Amino acid sequence: MNDVHDSERALTSALRALARDDERRASPEGLSSVEGRLRAEVRAVGAARRARLRRSIGLAAAVLAAAAVPAWRFAVRGPQTSGPVQPPSTSAAAAAPIASPPRREITTAFLPLAYSDVPVAGAQIVRMSVPRSALASFGLTPAESSSAQEPAPAAVSATVIADVVIGDDGLARAVRFVRAMEPAVPTVPTARMEQTR
């Protein structure tokens, strides 16, 4: 019995000696070239990621610009068609600039996208316009105008606003859809209305 224990101890000791010897000998010179190749791969990954991020931001900017230009034109053209409005000098209230009330928004919850399960350290939200048909792919039904505060059906855009969560790696993680509610139309003084006509 003691012989067996002695043999076990001797084998363990011999294996420890082998492990220590292997550790001492572990100076893999050939691995410097391996490390060099791997570093180049990491740099390539970083460059590809930065390019992807730039593309995403560029795309988002382009979409935003595409949505902003028509909106700006609409905003500029509106006052021109109705002519300049001169506030009555007798009304102090009407003379004050009419501040545009803040737009209200209704949003959906954030809906996960294909890469939602990929861990990410940081992310940013990019607002963009997407085709209205995108709602259907998330099982959402495009809302119809139902109140006086919302745009008329004719004015319903072919696109909807979406907030997209883009991770630091350039992959989109989630999206939510935004519905802008038009502010209530302020009461216009009767005198002012008559003057424009």
Next chain:
Amino acid sequence: MKAMTSGAGDDARLVRRMRRGDEAAFATLFAAHHAAIHRYALQMCGLAAADDVVQEVFLALLRQSHRYDPARGAVLTYLYGIARHHVLKRLPASGVESALDDDDHRTAVPATALDDLSRGETVDRVRQAVQSLPPAYREVVVLCELHEMDYETAASILECPIGTVRSRLHRARRLLMTKLAAVQRALVGESRG
């Protein structure tokens, strides 16, 4: 196995940074773990393939790092798992499960056969004996004895129950002692002849 348990959270952060193309994070991970992976590959399939295995392991970590789940274990455990996958591809077609049905090696082994080895004079003989083990036994000896890994970690790398690791290690040690005793007998026979 200190490297496997200490700084696991740091390693996970380094992996995330590496995925974003942070070369310094990669260099830190490589410096911390490449030696263990290289040694494992060397002990399992020889020097010729060891460098390639290291390269494949870190490439996999870089390209498929989203597969790494910190909740399931340390980065080094994950790297061992990838390394094992690549090592098995390089082993002969007989596969890792070969020779598991060998005779039960319960032959008495003279302690003197190992006395010399324990003095560190014949480490090469132990190395040769380990390398001559069937792969299924060799990998438990390499992980549990040479890399001083606990059974649970070894089982997660080998994708088998802990009991299997225990029984394979037991049989592997019996095999080793038998092989070393045979070498000792041969040497004694030579010296007498």
